Amino acid sequence: MQSSLVGKVYGPTEPYLVGREKIREFARAVLAQAPLSLDPVAAQAAGYADVVAPPTFAVLIAQRAEALFLFDPEAGVDFAHLVHGSERFSQERPIVAGDSLRATTTVSRIRSLGRATMIETTTEVVTEHAEPVSTVRASFVIEEARSDAA
Amino acid sequence: MRPEQQLPEIVEGAALGPIPVHLTRESMVRYAGASGDFNPIHYRDDVARAAGLPGVLAHGMLTMGVAVGPLVDWLAGGDPGRVLDYGVRFTRPVVVDPELGADLQVVVRVTGLDADTIRASLEVSFDGRSVLGAAKAVVRR
Numbered sequence: 618m619q620s621s622l623v624g625k626v627y628g629p630t631e632p633y634l635v636g637r638e639k640i641r642e643f644a645r646a647v648l649a650q651a652p653l654s655l656d657p658v659a660a661q662a663a664g665y666a667d668v669v670a671p672p673t674f675a676v677l678i679a680q681r682a683e684a685l686f687l688f689d690p691e692a693g694v695d696f697a698h699l700v701h702g703s704e705r706f707s708q709e710r711p712i713v714a715g716d717s718l719r720a721t722t723t724v725s726r727i728r729s730l731g732r733a734t735m736i737e738t739t740t741e742v743v744t745e746h747a748e749p750v751s752t753v754r755a756s757f758v759i760e761e762a763r764s765d766a767a
Numbered sequence: 768m769r770p771e772q773q774l775p776e777i778v779e780g781a782a783l784g785p786i787p788v789h790l791t792r793e794s795m796v797r798y799a800g801a802s803g804d805f806n807p808i809h810y811r812d813d814v815a816r817a818a819g820l821p822g823v824l825a826h827g828m829l830t831m832g833v834a835v836g837p838l839v840d841w842l843a844g845g846d847p848g849r850v851l852d853y854g855v856r857f858t859r860p861v862v863v864d865p866e867l868g869a870d871l872q873v874v875v876r877v878t879g880l881d882a883d884t885i886r887a888s889l890e891v892s893f894d895g896r897s898v899l900g901a902a903k904a905v906v907r908r
Contacts, residue, residue: 646801647832648788651845663846672839672850672904673832677803697818701827705854711847754854
Protein backbone atom coordinates (compact mmCIF):
# COMPACT_ATOMS: atom_id res chain seq x y z
CA MET A 618 0.00 0.00 0.00
CA GLN A 619 1.23 3.46 -0.87
CA SER A 620 2.45 5.56 2.02
CA SER A 621 1.09 8.57 0.09
CA LEU A 622 -2.29 7.64 1.57
CA VAL A 623 -1.11 8.83 4.99
CA GLY A 624 -3.07 11.95 5.87
CA LYS A 625 -5.92 11.17 3.49
CA VAL A 626 -9.29 12.01 5.04
CA TYR A 627 -12.56 10.11 4.54
CA GLY A 628 -15.91 11.58 5.50
CA PRO A 629 -17.61 13.12 7.32
CA THR A 630 -20.30 10.48 7.08
CA GLU A 631 -23.99 11.32 7.03
CA PRO A 632 -25.44 11.83 10.52
CA TYR A 633 -26.21 8.57 12.35
CA LEU A 634 -29.14 8.90 14.74
CA VAL A 635 -28.42 6.76 17.80
CA GLY A 636 -31.59 4.92 18.75
CA ARG A 637 -32.58 3.68 22.20
CA GLU A 638 -33.31 0.20 20.91
CA LYS A 639 -29.97 0.11 19.04
CA ILE A 640 -28.09 0.82 22.27
CA ARG A 641 -30.12 -1.84 24.07
CA GLU A 642 -29.57 -4.34 21.25
CA PHE A 643 -25.82 -3.64 21.28
CA ALA A 644 -25.66 -3.82 25.08
CA ARG A 645 -27.33 -7.25 25.04
CA ALA A 646 -24.99 -8.43 22.27
CA VAL A 647 -21.93 -7.63 24.42
CA LEU A 648 -23.64 -9.15 27.49
CA ALA A 649 -23.66 -5.79 29.29
CA GLN A 650 -25.53 -5.84 32.57
CA ALA A 651 -25.37 -2.12 33.34
CA PRO A 652 -28.95 -0.86 33.78
CA LEU A 653 -27.88 2.54 32.41
CA SER A 654 -27.44 0.91 28.98
CA LEU A 655 -30.69 -1.04 29.15
CA ASP A 656 -33.24 0.91 31.16
CA PRO A 657 -34.19 4.51 30.20
CA VAL A 658 -35.65 5.12 33.68
CA ALA A 659 -32.37 4.11 35.37
CA ALA A 660 -30.42 6.27 32.90
CA GLN A 661 -32.63 9.29 33.54
CA ALA A 662 -32.37 8.77 37.30
CA ALA A 663 -28.58 8.98 36.86
CA GLY A 664 -28.90 12.29 35.00
CA TYR A 665 -28.72 11.09 31.40
CA ALA A 666 -31.30 12.00 28.76
CA ASP A 667 -31.67 8.35 27.74
CA VAL A 668 -29.81 5.01 27.76
CA VAL A 669 -25.99 5.26 27.68
CA ALA A 670 -23.98 3.39 25.07
CA PRO A 671 -21.50 0.70 26.20
CA PRO A 672 -17.80 1.70 25.87
CA THR A 673 -17.28 0.14 22.42
CA PHE A 674 -20.52 1.36 20.81
CA ALA A 675 -18.74 4.16 18.91
CA VAL A 676 -17.44 1.46 16.54
CA LEU A 677 -20.86 1.52 14.83
CA ILE A 678 -20.37 5.12 13.78
CA ALA A 679 -16.59 4.96 13.28
CA GLN A 680 -16.72 1.96 10.96
CA ARG A 681 -18.87 3.91 8.48
CA ALA A 682 -15.99 6.30 7.86
CA GLU A 683 -13.33 3.55 8.13
CA ALA A 684 -15.19 1.66 5.39
CA LEU A 685 -14.79 4.64 3.02
CA PHE A 686 -11.03 4.14 3.38
CA LEU A 687 -11.07 0.33 3.32
CA PHE A 688 -13.17 0.33 0.11
CA ASP A 689 -11.20 3.18 -1.52
CA PRO A 690 -9.90 1.76 -4.82
CA GLU A 691 -6.74 3.83 -4.32
CA ALA A 692 -6.07 1.90 -1.08
CA GLY A 693 -6.64 -1.45 -2.80
CA VAL A 694 -7.22 -3.30 0.48
CA ASP A 695 -7.08 -7.08 0.14
CA PHE A 696 -9.98 -8.08 2.40
CA ALA A 697 -9.16 -11.79 2.26
CA HIS A 698 -5.96 -11.04 4.20
CA LEU A 699 -7.15 -8.20 6.43
CA VAL A 700 -6.90 -8.68 10.20
CA HIS A 701 -8.05 -6.27 12.89
CA GLY A 702 -4.93 -5.49 14.94
CA SER A 703 -6.08 -3.10 17.65
CA GLU A 704 -8.83 -0.75 18.70
CA ARG A 705 -9.01 2.12 21.15
CA PHE A 706 -11.83 4.43 22.22
CA SER A 707 -11.11 7.77 23.86
CA GLN A 708 -14.31 9.35 25.04
CA GLU A 709 -14.90 13.08 25.22
CA ARG A 710 -18.45 12.52 26.41
CA PRO A 711 -20.78 9.49 26.61
CA ILE A 712 -22.96 8.52 23.66
CA VAL A 713 -26.64 8.62 24.61
CA ALA A 714 -29.76 7.64 22.65
CA GLY A 715 -30.90 10.64 20.61
CA ASP A 716 -27.38 11.72 19.60
CA SER A 717 -26.82 12.41 15.92
CA LEU A 718 -23.21 11.60 15.05
CA ARG A 719 -20.82 11.87 12.14
CA ALA A 720 -17.42 10.24 11.68
CA THR A 721 -14.30 11.29 9.81
CA THR A 722 -11.40 8.88 9.33
CA THR A 723 -7.80 9.93 8.73
CA VAL A 724 -5.12 7.45 7.67
CA SER A 725 -2.56 8.16 10.37
CA ARG A 726 0.22 5.68 9.59
CA ILE A 727 1.20 2.95 7.15
CA ARG A 728 4.23 0.79 7.81
CA SER A 729 5.72 -2.35 6.40
CA LEU A 730 6.17 -5.37 8.68
CA GLY A 731 8.05 -7.54 6.19
CA ARG A 732 5.35 -9.64 4.53
CA ALA A 733 2.56 -7.59 6.02
CA THR A 734 1.48 -3.97 6.12
CA MET A 735 0.09 -2.27 9.18
CA ILE A 736 -2.35 0.58 8.68
CA GLU A 737 -3.45 2.87 11.49
CA THR A 738 -6.55 5.05 11.30
CA THR A 739 -7.88 7.76 13.57
CA THR A 740 -11.59 8.43 13.44
CA GLU A 741 -13.21 11.45 15.05
CA VAL A 742 -16.83 11.00 16.05
CA VAL A 743 -18.62 14.33 16.52
CA THR A 744 -22.17 15.59 16.89
CA GLU A 745 -23.99 17.34 14.06
CA HIS A 746 -22.86 20.58 15.73
CA ALA A 747 -19.23 19.41 15.52
CA GLU A 748 -18.87 18.80 19.27
CA PRO A 749 -16.26 16.09 19.88
CA VAL A 750 -17.67 12.82 21.27
CA SER A 751 -15.12 10.07 20.73
CA THR A 752 -11.78 9.37 19.08
CA VAL A 753 -11.49 5.84 17.71
CA ARG A 754 -8.03 4.56 16.81
CA ALA A 755 -7.80 1.30 14.89
CA SER A 756 -5.05 -0.70 13.29
CA PHE A 757 -5.36 -3.28 10.57
CA VAL A 758 -2.79 -5.76 9.32
CA ILE A 759 -2.82 -6.93 5.73
CA GLU A 760 -0.77 -10.03 5.07
CA GLU A 761 0.83 -10.27 1.66
CA ALA A 762 -0.66 -13.14 -0.34
CA ARG A 763 1.80 -16.04 -0.03
CA SER A 764 3.02 -17.38 -3.34
CA ASP A 765 3.16 -20.89 -1.84
CA ALA A 766 -0.48 -20.79 -0.71
CA ALA A 767 -2.71 -23.59 -1.95
CA MET B 768 -24.28 -5.52 38.76
CA ARG B 769 -23.41 -9.17 39.02
CA PRO B 770 -25.12 -10.37 42.18
CA GLU B 771 -23.05 -13.55 42.36
CA GLN B 772 -19.88 -11.45 42.62
CA GLN B 773 -18.79 -9.81 45.82
CA LEU B 774 -17.19 -6.65 44.42
CA PRO B 775 -13.76 -6.00 45.94
CA GLU B 776 -12.71 -2.64 47.31
CA ILE B 777 -11.17 -0.39 44.65
CA VAL B 778 -7.52 -0.07 45.65
CA GLU B 779 -4.33 -0.37 43.62
CA GLY B 780 -3.64 -4.03 42.83
CA ALA B 781 -7.21 -5.17 43.56
CA ALA B 782 -8.61 -7.66 41.07
CA LEU B 783 -12.04 -8.97 40.07
CA GLY B 784 -12.36 -12.40 38.50
CA PRO B 785 -11.68 -14.61 36.74
CA ILE B 786 -15.20 -14.06 35.44
CA PRO B 787 -16.41 -16.68 32.94
CA VAL B 788 -17.93 -15.44 29.67
CA HIS B 789 -19.53 -18.03 27.41
CA LEU B 790 -19.74 -17.22 23.68
CA THR B 791 -21.70 -19.28 21.18
CA ARG B 792 -22.35 -19.04 17.45
CA GLU B 793 -25.57 -17.29 18.42
CA SER B 794 -23.49 -14.65 20.24
CA MET B 795 -21.75 -13.87 16.97
CA VAL B 796 -24.95 -13.69 14.93
CA ARG B 797 -26.37 -11.37 17.56
CA TYR B 798 -23.22 -9.21 17.58
CA ALA B 799 -23.14 -9.09 13.77
CA GLY B 800 -26.68 -7.73 13.71
CA ALA B 801 -26.12 -5.30 16.58
CA SER B 802 -22.83 -3.93 15.25
CA GLY B 803 -23.32 -4.15 11.49
CA ASP B 804 -20.13 -6.22 11.10
CA PHE B 805 -21.24 -8.97 8.72
CA ASN B 806 -17.81 -10.35 7.80
CA PRO B 807 -18.64 -14.01 6.98
CA ILE B 808 -15.55 -15.36 8.77
CA HIS B 809 -17.65 -14.84 11.90
CA TYR B 810 -20.49 -17.17 10.86
CA ARG B 811 -19.45 -19.31 7.86
CA ASP B 812 -17.04 -22.19 8.43
CA ASP B 813 -16.34 -22.55 4.70
CA VAL B 814 -15.32 -18.89 4.36
CA ALA B 815 -13.23 -19.04 7.55
CA ARG B 816 -11.38 -22.15 6.30
CA ALA B 817 -10.83 -20.63 2.86
CA ALA B 818 -9.15 -17.72 4.67
CA GLY B 819 -6.80 -20.22 6.33
CA LEU B 820 -8.49 -20.06 9.74
CA PRO B 821 -9.18 -23.11 11.92
CA GLY B 822 -12.89 -22.21 12.01
CA VAL B 823 -15.37 -19.44 12.67
CA LEU B 824 -13.87 -16.75 14.91
CA ALA B 825 -15.51 -14.40 17.37
CA HIS B 826 -15.36 -10.78 16.23
CA GLY B 827 -12.41 -9.14 17.98
CA MET B 828 -14.81 -6.33 18.79
CA LEU B 829 -17.18 -8.83 20.43
CA THR B 830 -14.38 -10.05 22.70
CA MET B 831 -13.41 -6.43 23.42
CA GLY B 832 -17.04 -5.53 24.10
CA VAL B 833 -17.83 -8.40 26.48
CA ALA B 834 -14.53 -8.04 28.36
CA VAL B 835 -15.28 -4.51 29.49
CA GLY B 836 -18.66 -5.39 31.07
CA PRO B 837 -17.26 -6.48 34.45
CA LEU B 838 -15.05 -3.37 34.49
CA VAL B 839 -18.10 -1.12 33.97
CA ASP B 840 -19.97 -2.90 36.75
CA TRP B 841 -17.09 -2.78 39.22
CA LEU B 842 -14.93 0.28 38.55
CA ALA B 843 -17.46 2.58 36.86
CA GLY B 844 -20.35 1.81 39.24
CA GLY B 845 -22.43 0.51 36.33
CA ASP B 846 -22.06 3.78 34.36
CA PRO B 847 -20.43 3.16 30.94
CA GLY B 848 -20.22 6.94 30.55
CA ARG B 849 -17.39 6.93 33.10
CA VAL B 850 -15.10 4.82 30.89
CA LEU B 851 -12.90 7.57 29.42
CA ASP B 852 -10.47 5.40 27.51
CA TYR B 853 -10.40 1.73 26.51
CA GLY B 854 -7.94 0.09 24.16
CA VAL B 855 -6.83 -3.44 23.26
CA ARG B 856 -4.66 -5.34 20.81
CA PHE B 857 -6.10 -8.49 19.26
CA THR B 858 -3.34 -11.04 19.78
CA ARG B 859 -4.99 -14.43 19.30
CA PRO B 860 -8.21 -15.56 17.60
CA VAL B 861 -11.12 -17.01 19.58
CA VAL B 862 -12.41 -20.04 17.67
CA VAL B 863 -16.06 -20.68 18.53
CA ASP B 864 -17.09 -24.32 18.27
CA PRO B 865 -20.61 -24.82 16.80
CA GLU B 866 -21.64 -27.12 19.65
CA LEU B 867 -19.45 -26.15 22.59
CA GLY B 868 -19.01 -22.44 21.97
CA ALA B 869 -16.00 -20.78 23.55
CA ASP B 870 -15.31 -20.03 27.20
CA LEU B 871 -13.42 -16.84 28.01
CA GLN B 872 -12.06 -15.80 31.39
CA VAL B 873 -11.86 -12.11 32.26
CA VAL B 874 -9.78 -10.60 35.07
CA VAL B 875 -9.99 -6.87 35.82
CA ARG B 876 -7.11 -5.36 37.80
CA VAL B 877 -6.66 -1.87 39.22
CA THR B 878 -3.22 -0.64 38.14
CA GLY B 879 -3.38 2.92 39.44
CA LEU B 880 -5.52 5.49 41.17
CA ASP B 881 -5.37 9.25 41.34
CA ALA B 882 -7.79 11.95 42.45
CA ASP B 883 -9.83 11.85 39.25
CA THR B 884 -9.27 8.50 37.57
CA ILE B 885 -8.88 4.75 38.03
CA ARG B 886 -6.51 2.95 35.65
CA ALA B 887 -7.12 -0.73 35.04
CA SER B 888 -5.90 -3.63 32.98
CA LEU B 889 -7.96 -6.48 31.56
CA GLU B 890 -6.67 -10.00 31.14
CA VAL B 891 -8.80 -12.06 28.77
CA SER B 892 -7.95 -15.68 28.14
CA PHE B 893 -9.34 -18.53 26.06
CA ASP B 894 -8.06 -22.10 26.41
CA GLY B 895 -5.60 -20.80 29.00
CA ARG B 896 -3.98 -18.34 26.59
CA SER B 897 -4.31 -14.59 26.43
CA VAL B 898 -6.37 -13.26 23.49
CA LEU B 899 -6.08 -9.53 24.12
CA GLY B 900 -2.83 -7.61 24.60
CA ALA B 901 -2.29 -4.29 26.30
CA ALA B 902 -5.96 -4.19 27.31
CA LYS B 903 -6.25 -1.04 29.40
CA ALA B 904 -8.93 1.34 30.51
CA VAL B 905 -9.19 4.66 32.30
CA VAL B 906 -12.33 5.27 34.38
CA ARG B 907 -13.50 8.58 35.86
CA ARG B 908 -13.91 8.31 39.61
